[in-house]
Amino acid sequence: xxxxxxxQEIILDHYRTPHHAGLREPFEAEVHHVxxxxxxxxxxxxxxxxxxxxxxxxxxxxxxxSQASASVMTDLVIGKPLPEALEAHAAFLELMQGKGQVxxxxxxxxxxxxxAGVAKFPARVKCAxxxxxxxxxxxxxxxxxxx
Amino acid sequence: xxxxxxxxxxxxxxxxILERTLDGGHKLVYLDSANTSQKPQVVIDAMVDHLxxxxxxxxxxxxxxxxxxxxxxxxxxxxxxAFLNAPSRDEVIFTKNASEALNLVARxxxxxxxxxxxxxxxxxxSNIVPWQLATERAGAxxxxxxxxxxxxxxxxNIDELLVPGTKVVALTWVSNMLGTINPVAEIARxxxxxxxxxxxxxxQAAPQLPIDVQAVGADFVAFTGHKVTGPTGIGVLWGxxxxxxxxxxxxxxxxxxxxxxxEKSTWAPIPHKFEAGTPPIVxxxxxxAALDYLSHIGLDAIHAHEVAITRYLLAGLASVSGVxxxxxxxxxxxxxxxxxxxAGVHPHDVAQLLDSxxxxxxxxxxxxxxxxxxxxVQASTRASSYLYTEPAEIDALIDGxxxxxxxxxxx
Ligand SMILES: Cc1ncc(COP(=O)(O)O)c(C=O)c1O
Numbered sequence: 001x002x003x004x005x006x007x008q009e010i011i012l013d014h015y016r017t018p019h020h021a022g023l024r025e026p027f028e029a030e031v032h033h034v035x036x037x038x039x040x041x042x043x044x045x046x047x048x049x050x051x052x053x054x055x056x057x058x059x060x061x062x063x064x065x066s067q068a069s070a071s072v073m074t075d076l077v078i079g080k081p082l083p084e085a086l087e088a089h090a091a092f093l094e095l096m097q098g099k100g101q102v103x104x105x106x107x108x109x110x111x112x113x114x115x116a117g118v119a120k121f122p123a124r125v126k127c128a129x130x131x132x133x134x135x136x137x138x139x140x141x142x143x144x145x146x147x
Numbered sequence: 148x149x150x151x152x153x154x155x156x157x158x159x160x161x162x163x164i165l166e167r168t169l170d171g172g173h174k175l176v177y178l179d180s181a182n183t184s185q186k187p188q189v190v191i192d193a194m195v196d197h198l199x200x201x202x203x204x205x206x207x208x209x210x211x212x213x214x215x216x217x218x219x220x221x222x223x224x225x226x227x228x229a230f231l232n233a234p235s236r237d238e239v240i241f242t243k244n245a246s247e248a249l250n251l252v253a254r255x256x257x258x259x260x261x262x263x264x265x266x267x268x269x270x271x272x273s274n275i276v277p278w279q280l281a282t283e284r285a286g287a288x289x290x291x292x293x294x295x296x297x298x299x300x301x302x303x304n305i306d307e308l309l310v311p312g313t314k315v316v317a318l319t320w321v322s323n324m325l326g327t328i329n330p331v332a333e334i335a336r337x338x339x340x341x342x343x344x345x346x347x348x349x350x351q352a353a354p355q356l357p358i359d360v361q362a363v364g365a366d367f368v369a370f371t372g373h374k375v376t377g378p379t380g381i382g383v384l385w386g387x388x389x390x391x392x393x394x395x396x397x398x399x400x401x402x403x404x405x406x407x408x409x410e411k412s413t414w415a416p417i418p419h420k421f422e423a424g425t426p427p428i429v430x431x432x433x434x435x436a437a438l439d440y441l442s443h444i445g446l447d448a449i450h451a452h453e454v455a456i457t458r459y460l461l462a463g464l465a466s467v468s469g470v471x472x473x474x475x476x477x478x479x480x481x482x483x484x485x486x487x488x489x490a491g492v493h494p495h496d497v498a499q500l501l502d503s504x505x506x507x508x509x510x511x512x513x514x515x516x517x518x519x520x521x522x523x524v525q526a527s528t529r530a531s532s533y534l535y536t537e538p539a540e541i542d543a544l545i546d547g548x549x550x551x552x553x554x555x556x557x558x
Contacts, residue, residue, distance in 0.1 A: 003500065037511065038510070038511040038512070039512040040495075063494070063495035063496050067493075
């Protein structure tokens with residue numbers, strides 16, 4: 001089993017110093033997602049201005065993969081138009097569900113490509129997806145609020 | 148090392164899976180027995196033999212195979228009754244697991260508005276959720292014993308918790324997270340003083356302690372087959388006849404009736420009243436073989452082995468800086484499941500690193516979220532031993548934890 005393909009340096013860096021961590025105001029939607037099998041949790045807020053994702057803030061408890069994934073996700077979606085952020089979500093989801101067969105696009109996923117190895121560890125895919133699912137949920141709720 | 152099973156090498160050979168090598172050529176080090184135990188060859192053979200030679204539905208098949216299958220199934224019931232020292236074999240009900248056994252009681256025990264059910268904060272979710280559902284349904288009140296800092300049940304407010312009107316006291320014999328062995332006989336005595344029915348979750352006790360339902364003085368005892376070296380898909384509820392006879396059925400269907408008309412049905416005598424439909428026949432046969440196997444080795448000897456291994460495990464964990472154990476630290480007063488934290492590394496990451504070396508442990512909340520919360524932790528790593536665990540496997544775990552620390556550059 002190739003541990004280093006799972007625990008890429010980029011992932012460990014994000015884990016040790018997560019970006020955009022903490023809960024901030026203002027926000028239009030807040031969600032709380034739990035991974036029922038392992039107990040990982042994230043509370044996540046989205047602030048939209050028109051279609052722009054102005055801020056994503058979060059408080060997450062969980063393993064290195066879930067924490068690093070939240071950090072990378074915020075890097076990718078903050079400042080982007082929502083449709084583009086949701087495209088990144090779709091690309092990350094495809095990567096995670098690809099059983100290690102999907103070649104990630106660095107232009108779309110940036111540091112997210114480091115998670116390609118996670119897809120080969122079925123037990124950890126949910127960890128990587130937790131904050132992304134929370135983001136999508138909150139973003140769509142926020143969009144509902146602001147439109 | 149004192150207390151180990153004398154024929155440990157021979158016992159290990161009984162479990163074919165212990166020969167497995169995993170990715171990277173690592174030998175399996177299985178320290179997840181509190182989650183599910185491994186199966187000895189005799190259990191596998193008993194099930195295969197039943198399927199190859201005796202398979203038929205029970206009770207309703209009027210042919211030789213039917214008679215053989217029925218005899219095997221009912222023979223397993225006798226084995227369980229003996230294992231529990233039950234006064235009557237008819238008090239042994241087969242379910243699909245411990246969860247179903249606990250739900251059976253929670254669904255059928257008479258409860259009304261204002262009644263009280265008392266559980267504990269260290270229960271497995273299987274002994275929390277059914278009581279939440281039952282008390283909500285009945286308009287009854289749910290209360291619980293807390294946990295002390297040392298991981299024991301906090302009995303300081305027992306007089307306040309166990310009052311007249313308390314109808315059920317349901318608790319675990321041995322905690323699956325903290326390992327605590329609870330003073331169940333004493334609590335049962337106190338519960339009976341206020342007229343409550345006592346339900347014991349013996350899922351973690353049955354694998355490693357001699358169980359005598361009469362001596363412990365409980366009204367119901369539940370356990371699950373797959374943790375006592377038996378197969379999945381089979382569990383047991385033992386209950387006192389007076390209560391089982393008085394309670395309504397749990398599930399309706401075939402085999403649980405005396406007669407059925409379009410208007411109304413009457414019930415078969417226990418245990419069949421609580422066994423609707425075709426039961427897990429080959430699983431019962433496997434469970435019978437498993438309990439015979441454990442009884443042959445002896446539960447006292449198995450318990451002594453668990454204490455010795457757990458003592459060694461606790462000493463090993465104490466040698467790793469950054470490790471803190473959740474639960475009692477005296478091996479003689481606890482079971483063989485040891486949950487711990489490793490500072491700076493999340494339990495999933497600990498488990499992943501250990502798995503890369505062939506070491507299987509559990510990481511997460513172990514279906515005991517409230518007990519984790521009590522200690523302010525969201526998840527823990529749990530190593531759990533059984534009769535086939537050898538000291539070298541504990542050494543492998545401790546080395547694996549040091550490796551984990553260096554991999555994640557902590558401590
Ligand atoms: C203390 C305890 N109770 C109940 C259960 C539930 O057992 P099962 O999942 O087989 O129903 C378990 C094991 O998972 C347990 O450890």
